[in-house]
Amino acid sequence: MTEQEKSTIRKGDELELTIDSLAYGGRGVARAGNLVIFVKKAIPGQTVRALVYRKKSGYAEARALAVITESPHAVEPPCKHFPTCGGCKVQQLAYDQQVEQKRQQVVAAFRRQAGWTDFDLDEVVPAEQVFNYRNKMEFTISNRPWQVAGAPDLENKNFALGLHIPGRFDKILDINECHLQPQVGNEIINLVRKIVLEQGLKPYDPKTHIGFLRYLALRFTDGAEKVMVNMVTAWENPEALKPVVGALTERFSQIVSIVNNINTRKGDAAYGEKEILLHGDPTIVEHLNDLAFEISANSFFQTNTKQAEKLYAVVLSGAALTGEEVVYDLFCGTGSISLFLARQAKEVYGFELVQSAVEDATRNALTNRITNARFYSAQLDFYFHKTDILKKLPKPDVVVIDPPRMGIHEKLARQLPEMGAQRIIYVSCNPTTQARDSVIVLAGGYRLEKMTIVDMFPHTPHIETVAVFIKN
Ligand SMILES: C[S@@+](CC[C@H](N)C(=O)[O-])C[C@H]1O[C@@H](n2cnc3c(N)ncnc32)[C@H](O)[C@@H]1O
Incomplete structure (x- = not known):
């Protein structure tokens, strides 16, 4: 393809494209000169014939129509509903490559977002069970x-x-x-x-x-x-x-x-x-592990139990608890991280928006005979600004945050370093918002000690990461 051909790409064109990588969200990425083309239903290593269905100034979007050359990473998808069903986007990509692509996506998000040119991951925890894992x-x-x-x-x-x-x-x-x-x-x-x-x-x-x-x-x-x-x-x-x-x-x-x-x-x-x-x-x-959680039909609970144990083990090791620490668990849901940490901490305070989840967390602490965890109903976007709760509670040594996909409100991101914890552990299901919020934590006097991916969602584009920050 000549430079001129590349710049004249239009909606409706059929192109032959080689896929280099996967973008966050699961689409293949191809390049034509400076133009990035996101290609649905294509995996790295394939050359496909693709139909362009949208063209913007810096990028285009296309749909793969046929595979011209198969990827060395291609595998036979076991599901007869693939690829029509949207549940699994990359079942035809070998699992080790799926994890490698997620690693690259996290690195790209931090390098691009935070201008953090030497950013890299320290640990990748793949799933042992890659099918039948959802609870x-x-x-x-x-x-x-x-x-x-x-x-x-x-x-x-x-x-x-x-x-x-x-x-x-x-x-x-x-x-x-x-x-x-x-x-x-x-x-x-x-x-x-x-x-x-x-x-x-x-x-x-x-x-x-x-x-x-x-x-x-x-x-x-x-x-x-x-x-x-x-x-x-x-x-x-x-x-x-x-x-x-x-x-x-x-x-x-x-x-x-x-x-x-x-x-x-x-x-x-x-x-x-x-x-x-x-x-x-x-x-x-x-x-x-040995904790029991009572879950009602409408409660939030991590959807991959085996990997949740690994995720929480990463959080626990990042918290480096000795039994003397005060821990805040922000966005605590039904309190699973709080209860995991409580046994090795002095006290844990969990904060959560949904009242029924706060009640579940309190009940789960009782059921597990954990007496050093308290849970508060809190709209965390403004909670620490609008209340005097920080004056009433002991200062935290460790703050864990596990927000939804949109990350945390800027006010809370600025407040985190002011809490003065030795460690901030940021569990995230969206590396883009995690990178954005991390810039604020770093500017507040912290450094990144460890960054881990725990793959909770094989065959899907979802990514779970844990960042451990330490006070400078
Ligand atoms: C990703 S879940 C984490 C749950 C828990 N840490 C776990 O591992 O099970 C995010 C939680 O944040 C809560 N949440 C969302 N927005 C919130 C807000 N503005 N303030 C407080 N909690 C919020 C949700 O209800 C949900 O329980």
Whole structure:
């Protein structure tokens, strides 16, 4: 391709492109002169024929139409729904390369964002189990199934139980296997589909908002020996769900809880305003090392239990506790990091926005006989500015933060160094916002001691990192 050809790339062009790397988010990256082209459904090492569907001044976006030369890192994806299903974006890329690409993405985010030219990672913790690792899945039930191009006509044109087609709020791919969840989950979704179709229960229509069945959410604990089923419906009618409950409990002794969340709102969310217990217990218990966590259908809990243990071990070692330290755990959720650290610290104070999570954390401390952890309901964007809590609590030696994807509010980022902790440990699920916030922590008088990736999400673009900062 000549320089002139490169500069005249237009929407609608078909190009032959060689993929160098993966961008954060999972698209392949190709270059034509100065133009970066993000290519959907392409992996590093491939040469593909791709259709440009968007052109901006500095970059273009394209979709791979055909592979011209296969990548040396290509593997056979085991899932029959790949690549139509958006759940796994890179199942066709060898796992060691997936981790290597995530490493490069974190390095690029810190070098670009922080102008930190020699930034590098210290440790990468890959997953040992790369399939069947998720302890939670949410499937959507809808009357708008996706017809896969070139596949035989759909048997049922008004029903789907599965996952959203990427970028389509209204179209659901009917699936009967997902390799991210334990095998029992596949048997459950197939039985539920059979029974609800036999019973004539109506799936929800996301456009007209008519229809009863909205989601089927599953939680698996203790290596899928225990299962919680959450049927989310648009209104209350537990009688209608009795045949489903009967069939599930007869077939699966692992099911210890079936709940029905009622979601009357139009928004696309697999939780409800009201919960009805249909079978067994209202909660399910998961273990992380020797700690027990009681989880309700709507609580946040790390979705990969085995890797969560490794993630928390990295946090624990970064905290370098001797038993004398005061620890603050910001964005503590149901308190899992707090409880992990509490046994080796003097005191732990957890702060969290969601009141039910604060209650779960307090209960989890009691269940585990941990008496040196306290939890506070807090909107952390402004909490330490607007309250005098810092005057009331002992000063922290270690501050752990584990915010959502958008990172932390600038006010909180500036406040962190002012707390004066010896160590700040930043757990993140988004390296871009972590890099942005880290610049402020560094400017506040800290240095980065250790940066680790713990891969919690094989075959997906999600990245989890732990940065340990030490006071200069
Ligand atoms: C990534 S989760 C971390 C949970 C916990 N550390 C764990 O490992 O299970 C982020 C948590 O931050 C909470 N959160 C989000 N925005 C918040 C805010 N502005 N103030 C306080 N907590 C917030 C969420 O409710 C969620 O529990």
